Amino acid sequence: MSSPRLPRLHRGALFALALVLSVLCLGIEQAAAHAVAEGDKGYIQEITGVHLISFLYLGAKHMVTGYDHILFLLGVIFFLYRMKHIATYVSLFAIGHSTTMLAGVYFGVGINSYIIDAIIGLSVVYKALDNMGAYQRWFGFQPNTKAATLLFGLFHGMGLASKIIDYDIAEDGLLPNLLAFNVGVEVGQLLALGAILIIMGFWRRTPSFLRHAYTANMLLMAAGFVLIGYQITGLIIS
Template identity: 75%
Template sequence: MITGYDHILFLLGVIFFLYRMEHIGIYVSLFAIGHSTTMLLGVYFNWAISSYFIDAIIGLSVVYKALDNIGAFQRWLGFQPNTKAATLIFGLFHGLGLATKVLEYDMSPDGLLPNLIAFNVGVEIGQLLALAAILIVMGFWRRTRSFWKLAYSANVAMMCAGFVLFGYQLVGLMVVP
């Protein structure tokens, strides 16, 4: 999904219950490392994968993070999966999704690497700006009584959005040749 809503939605889930800036920095950095790695390598080495398939996985990453936030894995599996590893792994998928979209454009190999790096820097700056806005809003929301009352519902809504993204991409996978 070239708009980036899926990336921002996943990052919202990642930072939803993070309060310390160093923790936010670690998780956002892990996502950015994964995202940047597969975006750059995917385009540079022409890893052509169905964008519908990858974007369906990205939709499921949002579902995963929402389930993680509401403690479903702890209840269902009896343990907490490694959230840092999950953030990095899903970052890899998110980057591959972007690479797949970028590959749909006919690009000249002349100056490809500098252009990819510049594009990636722009994407990361855009994500950081969106994340800053989210952190500001979340900071105010967390100080209200409604935060803990609505946190579960917000994550269920995020999970539903992930399922919608997944379903939309799955239909595209089945319908588009």
């Protein structure tokens, strides 16, 4: 779905600034975008057997506090107005996210956390540029947005898998616990998406939406570059 060309804004858009930066600040104290709280980490490492409710909660908590996921979802639904379109794109993201998270942990396949999280930051930059119509202006064509959403969903899931692998979850009950965690992630995604849609719904009813949309996506792109820079810095000094 192509994005409309938007007027450039020469004055600050306070609402857009608060919307994007408040989401980014959710994770500012974490060591990495997919970090798990120390208390949760200790719990994961200590328990054995099937703990469906616990892993369901941990999955939902991860998604609700996962600012990289939320920023990407914000970019994905920014110009989607119909629920069937939103459902399609969010489902593609969920399929990609779930596939690599489950497969990565179950088969013990992970990627350096700094590298994968930098790619996740790139996904935010990519979507912001897409929303601003940059690819049409620069290259004269519109990339397949559905394919891109699925592809970046795979990377988002890989990032989470890499973190979970580091915590050495017990083999006893691994598969059902992972499935419960993934269900929790999807529940958390729906909660985060619902909050975004409520805010966007109110904003879209105001005349300022199209005037401020370009600025909001500029800020979204800047947040993505911050995530990339943070991870590259971490890779260099680690």
